[in-house]
Amino acid sequence: MPVEINFIEKKENKYASSLFVVSMFILMMILVASIVFIQRQDLTTKIETNKEKLAQWETELLQLQADTADEQLLEKIEQEMSIVQQEAFPVYPLYRQNINQLTKKDRLLAYKITDQSEAILIGEFTTLSAVANYAEKLAEQQYIIDIELTEINKDSDSHFEAVVTVQLDSALVIEELNEYAQSTN
Template identity: 45%
Template sequence: MTVEINFIEKKESKYVAPVLFAIAFIFLLLLIAALIFYQRYELSTTMESDKAELAGLETELLSLQKETADEQLLKRIEKEMEKMQEETAPVFSMYEETVLPLAGGKLSVYEMTEPEKIVIVGAFTSLTEVADYTEMLSEKSYITDTELTEITNGNDGFEAMLTLKIDSALAVEELNEHAQTLE
């Protein structure tokens, strides 16, 4: 058996350390890149869920705003209606108080020619009935003037035209009170 003896000095590789550093550096770069991609994925997932939640909240906010707007509009309409009712004479109550005594189809015309003027044409069986009706209208506090404008004699009796002048403020006050007592 032959023994080999090598008297040449062994040289250490001068590239081992830089290669190891290069491998470690590349490994660290890959690790950092993986962390960045992972964080990007997590952030994009979080952003998508936040966008969906934001869209849901926006939809809910829009519906709440619509409900609030509808409620505010309804309240404003109610206030305007109350204001109008307080400022205008209740025509139905006035009609009831001035025309219902003419029961039995005796009324032929009921017309508000002006805001404070009403013309009533009705059929009466006698002049006494015309006078009683005129007196009943004169007793109403909101009627300032009752004028018998025209009276005609017909086959079935008399047809009378009455012109009533009304104090709107007093009519509003008195007839609104009357309407509230009926409710």
């Protein structure tokens, strides 16, 4: 049996260390690329979530702005209404006060404000003294400047129809009767 003896020197693999370094570099690059890919996916998901939140917040902000604008508009309208009420000629309170001056048997047939300084009242009264009492009660009001009994007619029911023209101080009417209207509310 032949024995084989190898006298050739065994050579070390001169590429082994280079191959190891290159393979480690490739492994590190794969690891870094994987981490970057995973981070990219995570950040993309977070960006999409934040965009949805931002869109939701923008919608809520627009709704809040609309609500705030509505509230501000309502406040502005209320302020303007208050100003108008303070400066407006108080027709209804003036009418109520004129009605309150009548006795139970007498009644107001017509009521007309020709301008802010004159009112024409037509009433039906039981007696002439009732007409005089009504005119006297009207004259006691501070906002009435002058009262003129324009016309008196006797109708078929033995009642007197009187037309009374009243000169008003507009500023006092507005001041006093707005206070009267607010106190009765």
